[in-house]
Amino acid sequence: MKKITFSIDVEKDLHDGGERGIKCGLLDFEKMCYKYKINPTLFVVGNLVKKHAKLLKRLHKKGWDISLHGFSHKRFDEMRLDEKKKEIENSLWAFKKYLGIKPKGFRAPQHSIDNETLDLLEENGFEYDSSYAPLNLFQLLFFPSKFKLWFKLFFSRLNKYRIRKNLYETPTSSILIPFVSLTARVFPKWMLKPYILILGVFYKNPVFYANSWDFVKLPESKIDRIFSHERFKENLDYIMSA
DSSP states (O other): OOOOEEEEEEOOOTTTOOOHIIIIIHHHHHHHHHHTTOOOEEEEOGGGTTTTHHHHHHHHHTTOEEEEOOSSOOOGGGSOHHHHHHHHHHHHHHIIIIISOOOOEEOOGGGOOOHHHHHHHHHTTOOEEOOOOTTBSHHHHHOGGGHHHHHHHHTSOSSOEEEETTEEEOOOOEEBEESBHHHHHHSOHHHHHHHHHHHHHHOSSOEEEEEGGGGSOOTTOHHHHHSOHHHHHHHHHHHHHO
16 A cells, blocks of 8 residues: 555634634544644645644654644635735745744645736745545536636646646545545545545545644535544544555
8 A cells, every 4th residue: 555645634614614623623633643643734824823732832842743834724726926925925924923933835725726826835945745636526516617627626636746947736636536535535445445546546646635624523514414524533533544
């Protein structure tokens, strides 16, 4: 089985805008990572860093990669250049002031990466981006108005590569169906191992990602009612153990 990179987008909870996913969900995820000796990556929304600095500093000391998921969780491809600059500047300031670190990586909210943002990441000393989503059909289903961006990302390279002189791209993994929390919720265990084996044919190091709110109950979510967060956690544990 190929080595898997586990990553979590740390943001406010879906639907109600709460933060139970950060306060409680990440603790459940931490226990799973400890069990399997995994140091994952957290892509954290910058305006949440101050409030959750104690938790994030502790996880960083354990060897977790604490990286950036934008400052306000807005789409970068819908911002002006000056707005993008401000988002990154505010984020770097918050990381330095409250965590004492500089984020190495970046993942744009909803994979909304563009060339201006990549240029800004390089200018500000980021080491890698993880926003590209090759072979991901879900992006088109969820964001049909972003067909042009989806098309570009869908046919992008599958494995880590240099996207700027001093910046690498580490794409998320997919074979039409992305390697994400929804897949872990919906697939029965017997489908997960062959799915991961197929991913391993195309990806040297498959990248899995979920959201902090995937680990907690979401009363307003139809998906959570049908394929619960408890099922997700059970299947994620299975993936980690594979």
